[in-house]
Amino acid sequence: MAKRAKLPEYGRCRMLQAWPEWDCSVHADVAQIDRQERAMNYPFSFEIDSETKTARFSSTSDLSYYDTTLASCTCHDFEDRHLPCKHIYRLAAELGIIEIFRRKPGGQDKDLLESVKNSSNIDEHPEQLKRIEKARETKCAPLSIDFDNRMATFGGSGKVPYETTVDTCTCRDYFVRRLPCKHIYRLRIELGLTGGDNGKK
Numbered sequence: 001m002a003k004r005a006k007l008p009e010y011g012r013c014r015m016l017q018a019w020p021e022w023d024c025s026v027h028a029d030v031a032q033i034d035r036q037e038r039a040m041n042y043p044f045s046f047e048i049d050s051e052t053k054t055a056r057f058s059s060t061s062d063l064s065y066y067d068t069t070l071a072s073c074t075c076h077d078f079e080d081r082h083l084p085c086k087h088i089y090r091l092a093a094e095l096g097i098i099e100i101f102r103r104k105p106g107g108q109d110k111d112l113l114e115s116v117k118n119s120s121n122i123d124e125h126p127e128q129l130k131r132i133e134k135a136r137e138t139k140c141a142p143l144s145i146d147f148d149n150r151m152a153t154f155g156g157s158g159k160v161p162y163e164t165t166v167d168t169c170t171c172r173d174y175f176v177r178r179l180p181c182k183h184i185y186r187l188r189i190e191l192g193l194t195g196g197d198n199g200k201k
């Protein structure tokens with residue numbers, strides 16, 4: 001087979017075929033990813049009609065059933081939100097329209113990370129605000145600051161101090177996330193740069 005483009009992924013969905021009923025970006029929402037997970041893990045039973053692309057799902061907890069299409073479902077979740085529910089995702093997966101892939105190790109963090117990276121102002125995302133708060137703590141004081149080169153060293157959990165610039169750091173948090181860690185924010189604060197205090201400086 002000729003080389004083919006990598007299939008697009010949104011949330012836990014790898015799009016194997018077009019699914020025109022929904023804008024793909026819907027599937028990348030954190031609340032939707034949760035439903036994609038449950039679509040594969042939830043202990044329901046179901047019958048799929050691949051001709052009509054519909055399904056009937058039965059919950060193990062009660063006797064009612066839900067009728068599901070690629071665009072709608074009779075469950076409460078769908079009726080409340082009008083967004084794909086776990087039944088719709090499972091139907092799409094069974095029909096081969098999407099593949100719901102497993103979370104990679106640390107996948108939950110990855111979703112969160114995506115939401116930070118996609119936010120319009122990274123420094124105002126709650127995940128970053130947590131780090132800015134920590135950066136202000138006394139115990140996060142740098143061991144040394146090189147004002148000319150805009151670098152600092154910070155004591156870490158190991159013997160070797162972290163080396164920090166205004167946008168990189170040798171700590172684990174930065175290594176994993178590639179986003180400003182508390183050291184970077186602290187350095188920015190020490191240097192009087194924005195980012196540590198939301199630009200009020």
Ligand SMILES: [Zn+2]
Pocket residue numbers: 066068073074075076077078085086087088
């Ligand atoms: Zn449903």
Ligand SMILES: [Zn+2]
Pocket residue numbers: 162164169170171172173174181182183184
């Ligand atoms: Zn760091």
